[in-house]
Amino acid sequence: MSDGQSILLTGGSGYVGSHTYVALVQAGFKPYILDNFSNSKKNVVERLERITGLPVPWHEGDTRDVSLLQEIIVKNDIAAVMHFAGFKSVSESVANPLKYFDNNLAGMIGLFKAMENSACRTLVFSSSATVYGDPIEIPITEKSPKNFLNPYGYTKIVCEEMLASLSVSNTQWRNGVLRYFNPVGAHPSGLIGEDPSGPPNNLMPYLAQVAVGKLPILNIYGNDYPTPDGTGVRDYIHVQDLAEAHVAALKTLFKTGSGFTVNIGTGRGYSVMDVVYEFEIACGKSIPYQFVERRSGDIAVCYADATLAKNLLNWNAKLSLTDMCIDSWRWQSNDFS
Numbered sequence: 001m002s003d004g005q006s007i008l009l010t011g012g013s014g015y016v017g018s019h020t021y022v023a024l025v026q027a028g029f030k031p032y033i034l035d036n037f038s039n040s041k042k043n044v045v046e047r048l049e050r051i052t053g054l055p056v057p058w059h060e061g062d063t064r065d066v067s068l069l070q071e072i073i074v075k076n077d078i079a080a081v082m083h084f085a086g087f088k089s090v091s092e093s094v095a096n097p098l099k100y101f102d103n104n105l106a107g108m109i110g111l112f113k114a115m116e117n118s119a120c121r122t123l124v125f126s127s128s129a130t131v132y133g134d135p136i137e138i139p140i141t142e143k144s145p146k147n148f149l150n151p152y153g154y155t156k157i158v159c160e161e162m163l164a165s166l167s168v169s170n171t172q173w174r175n176g177v178l179r180y181f182n183p184v185g186a187h188p189s190g191l192i193g194e195d196p197s198g199p200p201n202n203l204m205p206y207l208a209q210v211a212v213g214k215l216p217i218l219n220i221y222g223n224d225y226p227t228p229d230g231t232g233v234r235d236y237i238h239v240q241d242l243a244e245a246h247v248a249a250l251k252t253l254f255k256t257g258s259g260f261t262v263n264i265g266t267g268r269g270y271s272v273m274d275v276v277y278e279f280e281i282a283c284g285k286s287i288p289y290q291f292v293e294r295r296s297g298d299i300a301v302c303y304a305d306a307t308l309a310k311n312l313l314n315w316n317a318k319l320s321l322t323d324m325c326i327d328s329w330r331w332q333s334n335d336f337s
């Protein structure tokens, strides 16, 4: 259990933030949501109240609003921040890089200023396996070289570098950088899950929308990769496991006082076809799909070496691909749109 510290969750009503909110409450922390609802719905707050059985403290606002953030941090005696707020679409970042530089970089700088001004210097940051670009080794360790393939990946690398510079400037900064692999699944209640505002960019929500009849067919980008069935292989991690990783990261920061950078994955890869077959079992329907050309920038195989997370955070993923598909399907079957 925790001492009930207050934790600010920027982007806390989004996909990963909302699941982490629940995990933090269950671990005895007092999370507080700040979100501008650019990619989430306000009624997520009510659904979080249904899950936790408690009022949810939240504020509508933007991470670029330094004085608002500072006021929230001071008024609520915030002990640490989890920074989820940001845009995450690779294709949108290629089409509109400035939108990504503004939100992901200026948003992070706004948060840093507010934290520095209020002497709150403990942060968990949502980074991504995208920082490894086209990886030169599989499984990917935290020591693998960083490289970016698109503006989104570039923003994650720059944010990580900014965090490193802050730690050098002042040793009171304790930064936990979590490099997520591929979060999927939903809360077992079916009340919260991934809720993309436009057409989904990722496999699982796309698959789920085809299964429910919202989209006609699943396009599978490439079946000629050097993988067992020719489709791309990824390290899918249940969002519930990811939420627990945040709690473990926070406890580690408070306990050790030292920052870290860790991969958050399962350490195992599944192909697109593995996911399609498992999802068909979960939803009891066959999924119409077609193979189309590879997408530029996509890589064949990507999965984590998850050893450091186990050793440092005492955390490892527990839920299976079956759990991920069953929970995604339950969430998709409820209509909260």
Ligand SMILES: NC(=O)c1ccc[n+]([C@@H]2O[C@H](COP(=O)([O-])OP(=O)(O)OC[C@H]3O[C@@H](n4cnc5c(N)ncnc54)[C@H](O)[C@@H]3O)[C@@H](O)[C@H]2O)c1
Pocket (backbone or CB within 6 Å): 010, 011, 012, 013, 014, 015, 016, 017, 034, 035, 036, 037, 038, 039, 040, 061, 062, 063, 064, 083, 084, 085, 086, 087, 088, 103, 107, 126, 127, 128, 129, 180, 181, 182, 183, 202
């Ligand atoms: N989901 C993934 O596949 C994945 C993988 C790796 C890393 N990440 C990173 O994890 C973080 C959370 O991802 P997610 O899947 O929960 O995304 P999401 O879009 O569901 O959640 C992000 C939330 O932040 C809010 N937001 C965006 N910009 C904001 C701003 N300037 N001020 C306040 N609120 C703002 C949005 O309204 C949304 O509620 C992101 O930084 C993302 O890059 C996600």
